[in-house]
Amino acid sequence: MNETIQKYIDVAVQLGMNVGLKILGAIVLWIVGRLVIRAVRGILDRNLRARKIDDTVSKYLSSVAGVLLNILLLLSVLSIFGIETTTFAGLLAAAGVAIGVAWSGLLANLAAGVFMIVLRPFKVGDDVIAGGVEGTVHSIGLFVTTIDTPDNVRTFVGNGKIFGDTIKNFSENSYRRVDLTVQLSGQADVNKAIAVLKEKIATIPNIAKTPTPVVELQTFTLAGPVIVVRPFAHQSHYGAVYSAAIQIINEEIGKLGFPAPANPIVITEHKKAAAA
Known part of the structure; x- marks a missing residue:
């Protein structure tokens, strides 16, 4: 009996060590990966500024690079637990209609962001009303545009909502x-x-x-x-x-010294005729 219990304990300890090492490895990989992504984006931003690339385009490219690198990092972390890329894709495909609808919205925002970069209805620093939000454009991201409102509230608006609505750009004309x-x-x-x-x-x-x-x-x-x-x-x-x-x-x-304007009020009194 004692041998059986000891056997189960050994198996549990071995399993715990394996899982613990995987969790520790995933945490270390995530931290290191985030630091590397931050460093890569910093290098990319400096290179874009050195080439005098427009702020709107440079921030968009930085956002794209950040999203792609984070996806690769997430897949790497999942691989530590034995979840392969094909398995991960299968899980997403099996998630059903809800994820499909959400993904279609993301694709719409992604496409709208690309069109805004190409067509340039506004750029970073412009004062606009876009997607029902008024303020100064801080950045145009892969899926959302960031706008600082006049009361200094940073607001994130989906690119699809902006591109599908009326855009007013107050900074485009000279006056x-x-x-x-x-x-x-x-x-x-x-x-x-x-x-x-x-x-x-x-x-x-x-x-x-x-x-x-x-x-x-x-x-x-x-x-x-x-x-x-x-x-x-x-x-x-x-x-x-x-x-x-x-x-x-x-x-x-x-x-x-003009007199103050006032609307004239005429009060008419109607007397009720006396009964005969």
């Missing part, structure tokens, strides 16, 4: 129009207000000289005339020009 409206009272001197604002708006720093700022009468409301104020600026100065224009409008209209 962008600032749209502001000014509601005046019915007693205000419209021509004087337009002349003053046109003169002051033109003094805003970093405003585009061409086209010149537009200040004109737009429409009328019950409160009075409405003036539209439209200076132009490069995207990098858009926020500053927008704020400066609002400040100028507030100060200059206040100096003119």
Whole structure:
């Protein structure tokens, strides 16, 4: 009886040693592999920068290299446990419809990323609205595009969603129009207000000289005339020009001393006829 127990103990110890050594080897291989991948990507990034490759393309190539190297590392780790590449592929194929659907989504994101690199609707550093997210493009990856929103939140959007939706690139053109409206009272001197604002708006720093700022009468409301104020600026100065224009409008209209606009309210009283 004791010999039988000892036999089982020996088998368990031997099995534990074999499994433990495999797990230890897998951990060591994973750590070393990750360090090697990081070093390879660093060398690739430096070479691309030395060749003055565009940031959009260089970050995309670095992302592709990282994904491929990580897949090779994962297959190497699995091989330690005796799982061959063909077996791994068979397991994926047998996973069913769910993995197929997920993989089709990944393929769509992959294809969209390639098209974005080729067609270049935007590049790294551009201010865009893409996939419903507004911000500055940080990188275009193999499957996702990284955008930093105005409140400094890094957001990851699938390339397929971006490429299948409307893309607004605010940095592509040399200038962008600032749209502001000014509601005046019915007693205000419209021509004087337009002349003053046109003169002051033109003094805003970093405003585009061409086209010149537009200040004109737009429409009328019950409160009075409405003036539209439209200076132009490069995207990098858009926020500053927008704020400066609002400040100028507030100060200059206040100096003119016009009465505050107000919608007239007419109250009509209907008296009920007395009963006969």
